[in-house]
Amino acid sequence: MPEPITVTVNGTSLAVPGGATVAVAIVLAGAACRKSVTGETRGPLCGMGICYECRAVINGQLHCRSCQIICQPGMEVRTDE
Protein backbone atom coordinates (compact mmCIF):
# COMPACT_ATOMS: atom_id res chain seq x y z
CA MET A 1 0.00 0.00 0.00
CA PRO A 2 1.54 3.36 -0.99
CA GLU A 3 2.10 5.98 1.65
CA PRO A 4 -1.12 7.87 2.39
CA ILE A 5 -1.29 11.56 1.55
CA THR A 6 -3.55 14.22 2.93
CA VAL A 7 -5.96 16.29 0.85
CA THR A 8 -8.88 18.52 1.77
CA VAL A 9 -12.38 17.81 0.51
CA ASN A 10 -14.91 20.55 1.21
CA GLY A 11 -12.72 21.87 4.01
CA THR A 12 -12.20 18.53 5.79
CA SER A 13 -8.77 16.87 5.79
CA LEU A 14 -8.67 13.33 4.55
CA ALA A 15 -5.96 10.68 4.12
CA VAL A 16 -6.04 8.85 0.80
CA PRO A 17 -3.69 6.17 -0.59
CA GLY A 18 -0.86 7.64 -2.63
CA GLY A 19 -1.73 7.42 -6.32
CA ALA A 20 -5.46 7.70 -5.75
CA THR A 21 -7.43 9.94 -8.08
CA VAL A 22 -9.35 12.92 -6.80
CA ALA A 23 -12.55 11.07 -7.68
CA VAL A 24 -11.53 8.41 -5.12
CA ALA A 25 -10.90 11.08 -2.50
CA ILE A 26 -14.37 12.53 -3.14
CA VAL A 27 -15.97 9.09 -2.77
CA LEU A 28 -13.99 8.42 0.44
CA ALA A 29 -15.20 11.77 1.77
CA GLY A 30 -18.79 10.68 1.12
CA ALA A 31 -19.44 13.58 -1.23
CA ALA A 32 -20.93 13.83 -4.73
CA CYS A 33 -18.73 15.45 -7.36
CA ARG A 34 -21.06 18.16 -8.51
CA LYS A 35 -24.63 19.22 -9.02
CA SER A 36 -26.28 19.35 -12.43
CA VAL A 37 -28.02 22.44 -13.77
CA THR A 38 -31.27 21.10 -12.33
CA GLY A 39 -29.72 20.32 -8.94
CA GLU A 40 -29.13 16.56 -9.22
CA THR A 41 -26.00 15.20 -7.57
CA ARG A 42 -23.49 13.64 -9.99
CA GLY A 43 -20.47 11.40 -9.65
CA PRO A 44 -17.94 9.42 -11.70
CA LEU A 45 -19.57 7.30 -14.41
CA CYS A 46 -17.01 6.32 -17.03
CA GLY A 47 -13.88 6.75 -14.94
CA MET A 48 -11.85 7.57 -18.04
CA GLY A 49 -12.36 11.26 -18.62
CA ILE A 50 -15.04 11.05 -21.27
CA CYS A 51 -18.36 11.64 -19.52
CA TYR A 52 -17.45 14.77 -17.53
CA GLU A 53 -19.79 13.68 -14.72
CA CYS A 54 -16.94 13.71 -12.15
CA ARG A 55 -16.10 17.40 -12.48
CA ALA A 56 -15.06 19.11 -9.26
CA VAL A 57 -13.22 22.24 -8.18
CA ILE A 58 -9.55 21.45 -7.60
CA ASN A 59 -7.28 24.12 -6.13
CA GLY A 60 -9.82 26.73 -7.20
CA GLN A 61 -10.05 25.54 -10.81
CA LEU A 62 -13.63 24.83 -11.86
CA HIS A 63 -14.72 21.79 -13.90
CA CYS A 64 -11.67 19.56 -13.38
CA ARG A 65 -12.27 15.91 -14.27
CA SER A 66 -11.54 14.36 -10.89
CA CYS A 67 -11.17 10.83 -12.28
CA GLN A 68 -8.17 11.94 -14.36
CA ILE A 69 -6.23 13.80 -11.67
CA ILE A 70 -4.00 12.13 -9.07
CA CYS A 71 -4.17 13.49 -5.53
CA GLN A 72 -1.24 15.64 -4.48
CA PRO A 73 -0.41 16.48 -0.85
CA GLY A 74 -2.37 19.51 0.34
CA MET A 75 -4.73 19.54 -2.65
CA GLU A 76 -7.96 21.42 -2.02
CA VAL A 77 -11.05 19.87 -3.53
CA ARG A 78 -14.54 21.37 -3.51
CA THR A 79 -17.69 19.70 -4.70
CA ASP A 80 -20.23 22.24 -3.55
CA GLU A 81 -20.64 24.21 -6.80
Next chain:
Amino acid sequence: MSGLTYDVVVVGAGIVGAACAEECARQGLRVAIIDRDVIGGGATAAGMGHIVVMDDSEAQFALTRYSQQLWQQLRQELPADVEYEPCGTIWVATDEEEMAEVRRKQNYYAQRGVPTEVLDPQTLERLEPNLRKGMAGGLLVPEDVVLYPPCAARFLIERAQGAGAKLHLGSSVSQIGNGLVRLADGTEFSAAAIINAAGAWASALNPGVNVKKRKGHLAITDRYPGFIRHQLVELGYLKSAHSTSADSVAFNVQPRKTGQILVGSSRQYGAEHGEVDTGVLTRMLQRAQEYMPRLAELSTIRVWTGFRAATPDKLPLIGPCLGDPALFLATGHEGLGITTSLATARLLVDQIAGRNPAIPIEPYLPSRVPAEHAYA
Protein backbone atom coordinates in the same frame (compact mmCIF):
# COMPACT_ATOMS: atom_id res chain seq x y z
CA MET B 1 -54.24 22.97 -53.56
CA SER B 2 -56.52 25.90 -52.88
CA GLY B 3 -57.42 28.07 -49.93
CA LEU B 4 -53.86 28.97 -48.94
CA THR B 5 -54.30 32.68 -49.41
CA TYR B 6 -52.70 35.16 -47.08
CA ASP B 7 -52.05 38.87 -46.84
CA VAL B 8 -48.40 38.18 -46.09
CA VAL B 9 -46.21 35.08 -46.42
CA VAL B 10 -42.89 35.29 -44.56
CA VAL B 11 -40.16 32.95 -45.80
CA GLY B 12 -37.68 32.29 -43.01
CA ALA B 13 -38.37 31.80 -39.29
CA GLY B 14 -35.16 33.31 -38.02
CA ILE B 15 -35.26 36.32 -35.76
CA VAL B 16 -35.91 38.70 -38.67
CA GLY B 17 -38.72 36.64 -40.19
CA ALA B 18 -40.19 36.08 -36.73
CA ALA B 19 -40.19 39.79 -36.00
CA CYS B 20 -41.76 40.57 -39.41
CA ALA B 21 -44.46 37.93 -38.90
CA GLU B 22 -45.25 39.25 -35.43
CA GLU B 23 -45.47 42.85 -36.62
CA CYS B 24 -47.71 41.89 -39.57
CA ALA B 25 -49.98 39.74 -37.42
CA ARG B 26 -50.34 42.50 -34.84
CA GLN B 27 -51.55 44.77 -37.65
CA GLY B 28 -54.37 42.32 -38.27
CA LEU B 29 -52.90 40.88 -41.44
CA ARG B 30 -53.37 37.20 -42.27
CA VAL B 31 -49.85 35.78 -42.07
CA ALA B 32 -48.10 32.52 -42.89
CA ILE B 33 -44.51 31.79 -41.85
CA ILE B 34 -42.55 29.13 -43.72
CA ASP B 35 -39.18 27.65 -42.83
CA ARG B 36 -37.42 24.63 -44.27
CA ASP B 37 -35.99 23.81 -40.85
CA VAL B 38 -36.89 25.01 -37.34
CA ILE B 39 -37.50 28.37 -35.68
CA GLY B 40 -34.25 30.30 -35.47
CA GLY B 41 -32.12 27.53 -36.92
CA GLY B 42 -29.74 29.61 -39.05
CA ALA B 43 -27.70 32.65 -38.07
CA THR B 44 -30.19 33.20 -35.23
CA ALA B 45 -28.95 30.07 -33.48
CA ALA B 46 -25.34 30.44 -34.53
CA GLY B 47 -24.78 34.02 -33.42
CA MET B 48 -24.14 35.66 -30.10
CA GLY B 49 -27.32 37.56 -29.21
CA HIS B 50 -25.78 40.96 -28.59
CA ILE B 51 -28.18 43.91 -28.74
CA VAL B 52 -25.62 46.56 -29.54
CA VAL B 53 -25.66 50.15 -30.73
CA MET B 54 -23.18 50.60 -33.57
CA ASP B 55 -21.74 53.70 -35.21
CA ASP B 56 -20.17 52.57 -38.47
CA SER B 57 -22.53 54.93 -40.28
CA GLU B 58 -25.42 57.24 -39.41
CA ALA B 59 -27.83 54.73 -40.95
CA GLN B 60 -26.40 51.87 -38.94
CA PHE B 61 -26.58 53.93 -35.76
CA ALA B 62 -30.18 54.95 -36.43
CA LEU B 63 -31.29 51.36 -37.05
CA THR B 64 -29.43 49.78 -34.14
CA ARG B 65 -30.52 52.46 -31.65
CA TYR B 66 -34.15 52.38 -32.78
CA SER B 67 -34.20 48.61 -32.55
CA GLN B 68 -32.48 48.52 -29.17
CA GLN B 69 -35.20 50.81 -27.84
CA LEU B 70 -37.84 48.44 -29.23
CA TRP B 71 -36.15 45.55 -27.37
CA GLN B 72 -36.17 47.64 -24.19
CA GLN B 73 -39.91 48.21 -24.62
CA LEU B 74 -40.45 44.49 -25.10
CA ARG B 75 -38.32 43.50 -22.13
CA GLN B 76 -41.11 43.02 -19.57
CA GLU B 77 -42.91 40.60 -21.87
CA LEU B 78 -39.93 38.38 -22.67
CA PRO B 79 -40.05 34.94 -21.02
CA ALA B 80 -37.18 33.92 -18.73
CA ASP B 81 -35.59 31.61 -21.32
CA VAL B 82 -34.84 34.58 -23.57
CA GLU B 83 -32.24 35.41 -20.87
CA TYR B 84 -32.44 39.18 -21.41
CA GLU B 85 -29.45 40.57 -19.54
CA PRO B 86 -28.60 44.28 -19.71
CA CYS B 87 -24.94 43.68 -18.95
CA GLY B 88 -23.62 46.40 -21.28
CA THR B 89 -20.73 46.36 -23.71
CA ILE B 90 -17.16 47.37 -22.98
CA TRP B 91 -15.11 48.34 -26.04
CA VAL B 92 -11.57 47.51 -24.95
CA ALA B 93 -8.69 49.80 -25.95
CA THR B 94 -5.13 48.46 -25.93
CA ASP B 95 -3.25 51.70 -26.66
CA GLU B 96 -3.58 55.47 -26.94
CA GLU B 97 -4.65 55.31 -30.57
CA GLU B 98 -7.60 53.16 -29.54
CA MET B 99 -8.31 55.46 -26.58
CA ALA B 100 -8.67 58.29 -29.09
CA GLU B 101 -11.30 56.12 -30.77
CA VAL B 102 -12.95 55.58 -27.38
CA ARG B 103 -13.28 59.34 -26.94
CA ARG B 104 -14.55 59.83 -30.49
CA LYS B 105 -17.13 57.12 -29.92
CA GLN B 106 -18.21 58.62 -26.60
CA ASN B 107 -18.64 62.01 -28.21
CA TYR B 108 -20.65 60.51 -31.09
CA TYR B 109 -22.96 58.64 -28.72
CA ALA B 110 -23.32 61.62 -26.34
CA GLN B 111 -24.51 63.82 -29.22
CA ARG B 112 -27.16 61.22 -29.98
CA GLY B 113 -28.38 60.59 -26.45
CA VAL B 114 -26.68 57.25 -25.80
CA PRO B 115 -25.12 57.13 -22.33
CA THR B 116 -21.55 55.84 -22.14
CA GLU B 117 -18.69 55.92 -19.67
CA VAL B 118 -14.98 56.18 -20.49
CA LEU B 119 -13.06 53.70 -18.33
CA ASP B 120 -9.51 54.36 -17.18
CA PRO B 121 -7.18 51.36 -16.85
CA GLN B 122 -7.84 50.95 -13.12
CA THR B 123 -11.62 51.00 -13.53
CA LEU B 124 -11.44 48.58 -16.44
CA GLU B 125 -9.31 46.20 -14.37
CA ARG B 126 -11.75 46.41 -11.47
CA LEU B 127 -14.75 45.72 -13.72
CA GLU B 128 -13.06 42.93 -15.71
CA PRO B 129 -10.14 41.52 -13.72
CA ASN B 130 -9.55 38.68 -16.17
CA LEU B 131 -8.53 41.04 -18.98
CA ARG B 132 -4.78 41.22 -19.59
CA LYS B 133 -3.04 43.82 -17.41
CA GLY B 134 -1.91 47.03 -19.03
CA MET B 135 -4.95 47.84 -21.17
CA ALA B 136 -5.29 51.54 -22.05
CA GLY B 137 -8.95 51.66 -21.00
CA GLY B 138 -12.33 51.22 -22.56
CA LEU B 139 -15.79 52.53 -23.28
CA LEU B 140 -18.73 51.14 -21.31
CA VAL B 141 -22.07 51.27 -23.14
CA PRO B 142 -24.43 50.28 -20.31
CA GLU B 143 -27.66 50.01 -22.34
CA ASP B 144 -26.37 47.23 -24.58
CA VAL B 145 -27.98 43.86 -23.85
CA VAL B 146 -27.29 40.16 -24.20
CA LEU B 147 -30.08 37.67 -24.90
CA TYR B 148 -30.61 34.14 -26.23
CA PRO B 149 -31.79 34.55 -29.83
CA PRO B 150 -33.50 31.22 -30.62
CA CYS B 151 -35.88 31.67 -27.70
CA ALA B 152 -36.46 35.29 -28.67
CA ALA B 153 -37.41 34.13 -32.19
CA ARG B 154 -39.74 31.46 -30.76
CA PHE B 155 -41.35 34.10 -28.52
CA LEU B 156 -42.00 36.37 -31.52
CA ILE B 157 -43.41 33.48 -33.57
CA GLU B 158 -45.72 32.53 -30.71
CA ARG B 159 -46.95 36.11 -30.48
CA ALA B 160 -47.62 36.04 -34.21
CA GLN B 161 -49.49 32.75 -33.83
CA GLY B 162 -51.48 34.26 -30.97
CA ALA B 163 -52.58 36.91 -33.47
CA GLY B 164 -53.60 34.23 -35.98
CA ALA B 165 -50.43 33.56 -37.96
CA LYS B 166 -49.88 30.06 -39.37
CA LEU B 167 -46.49 28.40 -39.02
CA HIS B 168 -45.17 25.84 -41.53
CA LEU B 169 -41.90 24.23 -40.49
CA GLY B 170 -39.95 21.64 -42.43
CA SER B 171 -41.20 23.08 -45.71
CA SER B 172 -38.65 23.95 -48.35
CA VAL B 173 -39.60 26.82 -50.61
CA SER B 174 -38.72 26.28 -54.23
CA GLN B 175 -39.96 29.51 -55.78
CA ILE B 176 -41.23 32.92 -54.69
CA GLY B 177 -42.45 35.98 -56.53
CA ASN B 178 -45.42 37.49 -58.36
CA GLY B 179 -47.66 36.85 -55.37
CA LEU B 180 -46.94 33.13 -55.21
CA VAL B 181 -44.89 30.98 -52.88
CA ARG B 182 -44.35 27.42 -54.09
CA LEU B 183 -43.06 24.71 -51.79
CA ALA B 184 -40.87 21.83 -52.91
CA ASP B 185 -43.83 19.48 -52.43
CA GLY B 186 -45.89 21.55 -54.88
CA THR B 187 -48.05 23.35 -52.33
CA GLU B 188 -48.75 26.92 -53.34
CA PHE B 189 -49.54 29.94 -51.21
CA SER B 190 -50.82 33.13 -52.69
CA ALA B 191 -50.13 36.38 -50.90
CA ALA B 192 -50.55 40.10 -51.42
CA ALA B 193 -47.03 40.50 -50.02
CA ILE B 194 -44.15 38.05 -49.72
CA ILE B 195 -41.25 38.71 -47.36
CA ASN B 196 -37.94 37.03 -48.14
CA ALA B 197 -36.30 36.74 -44.71
CA ALA B 198 -34.09 33.79 -45.62
CA GLY B 199 -30.88 35.37 -44.31
CA ALA B 200 -27.75 34.19 -46.10
CA TRP B 201 -29.93 32.02 -48.37
CA ALA B 202 -32.10 34.92 -49.59
CA SER B 203 -30.29 35.03 -52.92
CA ALA B 204 -30.99 31.34 -53.51
CA LEU B 205 -34.70 32.24 -53.58
CA ASN B 206 -34.28 35.51 -55.47
CA PRO B 207 -31.19 35.39 -57.67
CA GLY B 208 -29.77 38.89 -57.92
CA VAL B 209 -30.35 39.76 -54.27
CA ASN B 210 -26.98 41.08 -53.24
CA VAL B 211 -26.20 39.12 -50.08
CA LYS B 212 -23.19 36.90 -49.58
CA LYS B 213 -22.49 34.31 -46.92
CA ARG B 214 -20.01 35.49 -44.34
CA LYS B 215 -18.96 32.56 -42.23
CA GLY B 216 -18.31 32.85 -38.52
CA HIS B 217 -17.04 30.58 -35.74
CA LEU B 218 -18.00 30.61 -32.08
CA ALA B 219 -16.89 28.59 -29.08
CA ILE B 220 -18.64 28.22 -25.73
CA THR B 221 -17.10 27.28 -22.40
CA ASP B 222 -18.38 25.37 -19.44
CA ARG B 223 -19.94 27.43 -16.64
CA TYR B 224 -17.61 29.92 -14.95
CA PRO B 225 -19.97 32.43 -13.28
CA GLY B 226 -18.46 35.88 -12.87
CA PHE B 227 -15.42 35.25 -15.07
CA ILE B 228 -16.58 38.17 -17.22
CA ARG B 229 -19.42 40.58 -16.50
CA HIS B 230 -19.92 42.55 -19.73
CA GLN B 231 -19.81 41.81 -23.41
CA LEU B 232 -16.17 42.61 -24.19
CA VAL B 233 -15.15 43.61 -27.69
CA GLU B 234 -11.81 44.82 -28.95
CA LEU B 235 -11.84 48.20 -30.66
CA GLY B 236 -9.80 46.59 -33.40
CA TYR B 237 -13.04 44.69 -34.08
CA LEU B 238 -14.00 47.57 -36.34
CA LYS B 239 -11.00 46.94 -38.57
CA SER B 240 -11.85 43.24 -38.61
CA ALA B 241 -15.57 43.63 -39.28
CA HIS B 242 -14.97 46.25 -41.98
CA SER B 243 -12.55 44.23 -43.97
CA THR B 244 -14.45 43.09 -47.04
CA SER B 245 -12.00 40.54 -48.35
CA ALA B 246 -9.52 38.89 -46.00
CA ASP B 247 -10.45 36.40 -43.31
CA SER B 248 -10.36 38.12 -39.96
CA VAL B 249 -10.69 37.37 -36.27
CA ALA B 250 -11.43 39.62 -33.31
CA PHE B 251 -11.68 39.39 -29.53
CA ASN B 252 -15.38 39.36 -28.71
CA VAL B 253 -16.59 37.49 -25.61
CA GLN B 254 -20.00 37.37 -24.00
CA PRO B 255 -21.18 36.29 -20.54
CA ARG B 256 -24.22 33.99 -20.65
CA LYS B 257 -26.71 33.82 -17.83
CA THR B 258 -25.64 30.22 -17.17
CA GLY B 259 -22.09 31.38 -16.40
CA GLN B 260 -20.90 30.08 -19.75
CA ILE B 261 -18.77 32.32 -21.96
CA LEU B 262 -19.26 32.68 -25.68
CA VAL B 263 -15.94 33.26 -27.38
CA GLY B 264 -15.69 34.86 -30.83
CA SER B 265 -15.34 36.01 -33.48
CA SER B 266 -14.31 35.26 -37.06
CA ARG B 267 -15.35 36.49 -40.48
CA GLN B 268 -14.77 34.72 -43.79
CA TYR B 269 -16.07 35.28 -47.28
CA GLY B 270 -16.10 32.54 -49.86
CA ALA B 271 -16.37 29.72 -47.32
CA GLU B 272 -19.48 27.88 -48.42
CA HIS B 273 -19.34 24.87 -46.13
CA GLY B 274 -20.15 24.74 -42.45
CA GLU B 275 -17.18 22.73 -41.20
CA VAL B 276 -15.07 24.13 -38.40
CA ASP B 277 -11.90 25.57 -39.95
CA THR B 278 -9.22 24.72 -37.40
CA GLY B 279 -6.86 27.38 -38.73
CA VAL B 280 -9.44 30.13 -38.29
CA LEU B 281 -10.57 28.68 -34.96
CA THR B 282 -7.00 28.64 -33.67
CA ARG B 283 -6.43 32.25 -34.69
CA MET B 284 -9.72 33.26 -33.09
CA LEU B 285 -8.91 31.58 -29.78
CA GLN B 286 -5.35 32.93 -29.81
CA ARG B 287 -6.74 36.43 -30.32
CA ALA B 288 -9.10 35.92 -27.39
CA GLN B 289 -6.25 34.71 -25.20
CA GLU B 290 -4.12 37.74 -26.08
CA TYR B 291 -6.80 39.87 -24.45
CA MET B 292 -7.76 37.39 -21.74
CA PRO B 293 -4.92 34.95 -20.98
CA ARG B 294 -6.89 33.00 -18.37
CA LEU B 295 -9.35 31.85 -21.04
CA ALA B 296 -6.72 29.19 -21.70
CA GLU B 297 -7.55 27.62 -18.32
CA LEU B 298 -11.25 27.26 -19.11
CA SER B 299 -12.87 24.23 -20.62
CA THR B 300 -14.48 24.80 -24.02
CA ILE B 301 -17.36 22.42 -24.55
CA ARG B 302 -18.55 23.21 -28.07
CA VAL B 303 -17.51 24.97 -31.27
CA TRP B 304 -19.72 25.72 -34.26
CA THR B 305 -20.08 27.88 -37.34
CA GLY B 306 -22.80 29.93 -38.99
CA PHE B 307 -23.40 32.23 -41.94
CA ARG B 308 -24.13 35.92 -41.72
CA ALA B 309 -25.95 37.54 -44.65
CA ALA B 310 -23.57 40.26 -45.78
CA THR B 311 -24.29 43.18 -48.13
CA PRO B 312 -21.71 45.34 -49.93
CA ASP B 313 -22.40 48.44 -47.79
CA LYS B 314 -22.92 46.72 -44.41
CA LEU B 315 -26.58 47.74 -44.20
CA PRO B 316 -29.55 45.38 -44.43
CA LEU B 317 -32.02 45.18 -47.30
CA ILE B 318 -35.46 46.25 -46.04
CA GLY B 319 -38.11 46.96 -48.64
CA PRO B 320 -39.50 45.98 -52.02
CA CYS B 321 -37.46 43.96 -54.44
CA LEU B 322 -36.74 45.60 -57.78
CA GLY B 323 -39.11 44.37 -60.47
CA ASP B 324 -41.67 42.84 -58.10
CA PRO B 325 -43.37 45.39 -55.84
CA ALA B 326 -45.20 42.62 -53.94
CA LEU B 327 -41.94 40.94 -52.98
CA PHE B 328 -40.14 42.43 -49.98
CA LEU B 329 -36.66 41.74 -48.69
CA ALA B 330 -35.71 41.58 -45.02
CA THR B 331 -32.18 40.23 -45.11
CA GLY B 332 -28.55 41.30 -45.24
CA HIS B 333 -28.24 42.02 -41.51
CA GLU B 334 -24.69 40.60 -41.33
CA GLY B 335 -23.73 40.36 -37.66
CA LEU B 336 -26.48 42.64 -36.38
CA GLY B 337 -29.69 40.77 -37.14
CA ILE B 338 -30.60 40.10 -33.53
CA THR B 339 -30.20 43.76 -32.69
CA THR B 340 -31.96 45.13 -35.76
CA SER B 341 -34.72 42.53 -36.21
CA LEU B 342 -37.44 44.50 -34.42
CA ALA B 343 -36.71 47.75 -36.25
CA THR B 344 -36.55 45.85 -39.54
CA ALA B 345 -40.04 44.52 -38.92
CA ARG B 346 -41.38 47.96 -38.11
CA LEU B 347 -39.81 49.58 -41.16
CA LEU B 348 -40.97 46.82 -43.47
CA VAL B 349 -44.54 46.82 -42.21
CA ASP B 350 -44.52 50.63 -42.38
CA GLN B 351 -43.98 50.18 -46.12
CA ILE B 352 -46.53 47.40 -46.53
CA ALA B 353 -49.19 49.21 -44.48
CA GLY B 354 -48.39 52.74 -45.66
CA ARG B 355 -47.42 54.02 -42.20
CA ASN B 356 -44.90 56.76 -41.53
CA PRO B 357 -41.58 55.22 -40.41
CA ALA B 358 -39.92 56.37 -37.19
CA ILE B 359 -36.56 56.77 -38.95
CA PRO B 360 -35.71 57.47 -42.60
CA ILE B 361 -36.09 54.26 -44.61
CA GLU B 362 -34.01 55.21 -47.65
CA PRO B 363 -30.61 53.86 -46.48
CA TYR B 364 -32.07 50.35 -46.20
CA LEU B 365 -34.09 50.16 -49.42
CA PRO B 366 -32.89 47.33 -51.66
CA SER B 367 -32.92 49.69 -54.65
CA ARG B 368 -29.81 51.46 -53.29
CA VAL B 369 -27.48 48.56 -54.13
CA PRO B 370 -26.97 47.17 -57.61
CA ALA B 371 -28.34 43.69 -58.01
CA GLU B 372 -25.82 40.93 -58.45
CA HIS B 373 -25.88 39.42 -61.87
CA ALA B 374 -27.69 36.16 -61.62
CA TYR B 375 -25.53 33.28 -62.71
CA ALA B 376 -27.04 30.99 -65.24
